[in-house]
Amino acid sequence: MDFAFDARTEELRAKLLAFMDEYVYPAETVAHEQRAELASPWDTPAVVEELKAEARQQGLWNLFLPDTEYGAGLTNLQYAPLAEITGRSPQLAPTATNCAAPDTGNMEVLAQFGDEQQKKQWLQPLLAGEIRSAFAMTEPEVASSDATNITTRIEREGDEYVITGRKWYISGAMNPDCGIFIVMGKTDPDGADIRRQQSMVLVPRDTPGVEIRRAMQVYGYEDHSHGGHAEVVFDQVRVPVSNLIGEEGGGFAIAQARLGPGRIHHCMRLIGMAERAIELMCRRAVSRTAFGKPLAQQGVVQNWIADARVAVEQLRLLVLKTAWMMDTVGNRGAHTEIQAIKIATPRTVVDILDKAVQLHGAGGVSQDFPLAELWASARTLMLADGPDEVHQRSLARREIKQYL
Known part of the structure; x- marks a missing residue:
């Protein structure tokens, strides 16, 4: 297993990181302000459409689709570090690059199982970000x-x-x-x-x-x-x-095919959320003083940051291994690994975000920082695409079966 980024991944990472710094992070506050002025809170702020246009112009579009006919043609291993970057701003970056759920899974379903008319009528507008x-x-x-x-x-x-x-x-x-x-x-x-x-x-x-x-x-x-x-x-x-x-009676199989990539995409983005949390923790720790010394010198804070770094590195390696296996032996062959990351990633990232909220005090639960919203999103992923307990049961059965 070689997880080093190839030339194309490095190129896209550099472009995406610059896109995040120049456009996405500044747009977070703008989007919030614009939404307050919309006729309906469900309307799309103008800045989101501006981000989409810029991302498409830069070639940062439909990165999730491995089929070159419809998407960027990246492998799961190539896409993983890119999804992690967009996960740092999950409210804007996935939408800006047309890589947001549930559209991603729906596009995959239509690309894999839809007929030509369905692709023309619905897949093409989704690929273009028009609907x-x-x-x-x-x-x-x-x-x-x-x-x-x-x-x-x-x-x-x-x-x-x-x-x-x-x-x-x-x-x-x-x-x-x-x-x-x-x-x-x-x-x-x-x-x-x-x-x-x-x-x-x-x-x-x-x-x-x-x-x-x-x-x-x-x-x-x-x-x-x-x-x-x-x-x-x-x-x-x-x-x-x-x-x-597809065919009558094929719904369950299609759902399973849809959920496999969706689960790993969520985990990729969760790692980005954890990285954002660690960054915010460190900035807060060096800028705040309590009981006569900076928070960064408090032993418990140091433990939180160290544990978070160790956990993220472990998760990233497991997600990359899963992506590599999906590329080499298919989703079915990587079933155990997909379940493992689905169990481990949300619960670990929730814990990291919880510590980040704690470190920020009252600010951590406020709208002035993204932490509370990130926490709610991560906690939800312990339920979405199958609750942890379902994956634990299935994984345990597969392990035990070897000894029966």
């Missing part, structure tokens, strides 16, 4: 960590599918630029194979019967930058049969 999208799987009535539990019905009537169900925490759905939903529901609820009961269909946001009921908060935040997390009701929503992605 946003949402992935509707999670439901409030069932334990959605087990995707076979979903109850939304997708029933065929002639040349149409009729969709009925209630979803929540549907990321991006509050954004008025969200033009399309990928909806997962059951086309064969009584099928013998519980992993062949589900299908995925494309539902345009303006389809009659689609109701965006409310925005769901995350630890008190509404996450405007990512288009919110909405409760959505599908009431007898009708779409053409041609809106089916």
Whole structure:
């Protein structure tokens, strides 16, 4: 395993670091101020569109897609350090480079499983950053960590599918630029194979019967930058049969294919969030005095910073190993490693951010620093894409199986 950055990665890292310093970090305050002046908090601040235009001009666009027909053609190992950099400003940088969830996963689904018409109608505008999208799987009535539990019905009537169900925490759905939903529901609820009961269909946001009921908060935040997390009701929503992605009964497999890259992308960005936290901790420690000496000279603060550095270096190596394995043996071959980083990264970064908040005192929980919002985002990732306990159970079973 060789994790040294190749020439292309180094070139893109240099460009992206400069882009962050010159454009993204200064835009954080601007975006906050502009959002306060918008007619709707879900509208996109003008500075975000300016960032997108600049990123595209610099070739910092669609970096996540390994398919050269649609994206930058980078391997997971090449993309990892780039996603880490954008993770330092998760509210702006991923969107600015068109590498933000849930659009990334939806573009991957369309690129891999969509037909030519679906790609033309929905993938191309997403690749161009002209629209946003949402992935509707999670439901409030069932334990959605087990995707076979979903109850939304997708029933065929002639040349149409009729969709009925209630979803929540549907990321991006509050954004008025969200033009399309990928909806997962059951086309064969009584099928013998519980992993062949589900299908995925494309539902345009303006389809009659689609109701965006409310925005769901995350630890008190509404996450405007990512288009919110909405409760959505599908009431007898009708779409053409041609809106089916792949085949009937293929929804569970498509979901698994979608979640693998999504999990590692989240972990890559989490490392960037941790690095931002360490930087803020160090700046705070050398600029504040308590009990007669700088915080940087307090033993407990030194321990926090040292432990954070050790933890980040460990996590980065594990994420890079996982990326390398995904590139060399595929997502299935890297299943154990994907689960390992999904378990380890969010909980470790939450702890680092928690210490950073503590070091900043009252400022740490305020809007004057990004720490509280970063903490809420990282803590959510202990649930998103499967809660820790599901991955722990699966990983343990795989380990134990070797000894049975």
